Amino acid sequence: MSQVYSKSPKDCASKESFINTDNFKYKKLFCVFSTFFTSLISFILLIWLILHPSKPQFSLKEADIYLLNLSNSHLLNSSIQLTLFSKNPNQKVGIYYDQIQAYAAYKGQQITVDTSIPPFYQGHQESNLLTASLVGTGLPVAPSFAYEVGRDQTAGKLVLNVKVNGKLRWKVGAWVSGRYRFNVNCVAVMAFGPNIPPPLSARQGTLCSTSL
Template sequence: MSIIHEVSPKHCANKKAINFPKLNGKFFYYLSTFFLAILSLIFLVWLILHPTKPQFSLQNAEINVFNLLGPYLLNSSIVVTLQSNNPNKKVGIYYDQLLLYASYGGQRITTETSIPPFYEEHEEKNLLSASLVGNLQPVDPSFAYEFYNDQRTGSLVVNFKVMGRLRWKVGTWVSGSYRFLVNCVTSMPFGPTGSPPFSLKQGTQCSTSI
């Protein structure tokens, strides 16, 4: 007759059972260590490459329609060309969800126009053209005062703004999406009669914030 060493069924079960909580703890420890190493590597590459934010400049703008319909409504039509520049030597840029509009006196004078998404290689430049339109665009009563005052002085200060999201690309790695804003401020002459068209045909540097 063989001798039974287990003193109770509970003791037998504990002896033959696998300690799953201990194995799960080790698994999550190794998994978290692996992901931490990957994130550290990405962060190190990011610090070494140090991507610089893109640069934009206003190349050309022409206001073809700019008419007040009473004190509260405006019709406008503007053709604008911007140049984008990726100054990075080793980092590419994806541009997504780009929207462009014009403002004057702190008020929008056109609706938002969508610009197709695109990718910009290292140290690459691209021209972005858009037609901006504002039909019966509502404006504040103060708009008319600024408009007629600028008409007398012969200069018109217009803001062109680009809103969108960008992603950095290093090799095959692509970062998450970052929101950015471009603001181009330019002064345009009214012309001899104070009526459109008004045009700007020289480059104006824009500010970019991320």
């Protein structure tokens, strides 16, 4: 004779009660963690909205072109020395500059390789002077490059663009933001002519545009 085993309603009720209790604990933990992270994110956003950091300010203090030599095969050798003034305008926000690179451009053409500037921290309303030596060796340029230089020499002035780009982080108290990419464009106008010996110089302290 075969025997059939079945669980009593009491056993089923006990098992269901155990499952319900276990699910309740997980749901409670999930709610606690969700509330915590939501509050934390809301607090960070609130600080961000209250402080709303302003973009860093850059100006070109000095730029000197020591070499701008074009070969017959349209390869350019260049040497440029520059000094930048950097300021953090924020009263309660510091800035970590994690990556900074600079290069020079002429008529939309890059005429030096990217040059790294050492990373640094900039405190509240702090200012720094940044220097860099920009060089290019055998850089290919457009066939019209020599014509553009000759035309500027006749006009008596040369317009140089100094480009700076990199990544920064904001610091508010102990909190540090993620990385934000920034781009800086400085325009230097230099006297240029057949009777002006090198280096060609710009020392007027040009204000640069900054985008984030």
